[in-house]
Amino acid sequence: MRSMKRARDIKEQLIELCKRVEIDYADEKISVVEDEYYTNVRKAFASGFFYNTAKLTKSGSYKTLKNQHTVHIHPSSSMFEALPKWVIYHELVFTTKEFMRGVIEISPEWLLEIAPHYYKQSDIVDDDKKQKNAVKMPIAPKK
Secondary structure, three states, X not given: OXXXXXXXXXXXXXXXXXXXXXXXXXXXXXXXXXHHHHHHHXXXXXXXXXXXXXXXXXXXXXXXXXXXXXXXXXXXXXXOOOOOOEEEEEEEEEOOOEEEEEEEEOOHHHHHHHOOOOOOHHXXXXXXXXXXXXXXXXXXXXX
């Protein structure tokens, strides 16, 4: 409730600032986020927190990409039930488990674009694709 009130207050402040500097705005359009704009905002966060990346595992938990720590989305997060495949988080909080707070969904390809010095293609390949591309050992016939 407190976060929603704060978001409403910020929106009202932005509307007032637009009025002051005579920028046209449509109140109903302010709440509609264009996909391209939203993507650019998420990319901006990812560029600042690219080292805080986690990927969803089959068990429903997340593994941090470089250190392979098991982490979970904090229950108070709006992303808690969504379970996106790739996320960037702001901080880790340890209570009963290690929880990510300040979580947004990202596309793994952004990591190569944003931080090619830190990530390689092999870091973002899906586990399913890794298994398909793995060399299979021939099975010896039974005697």
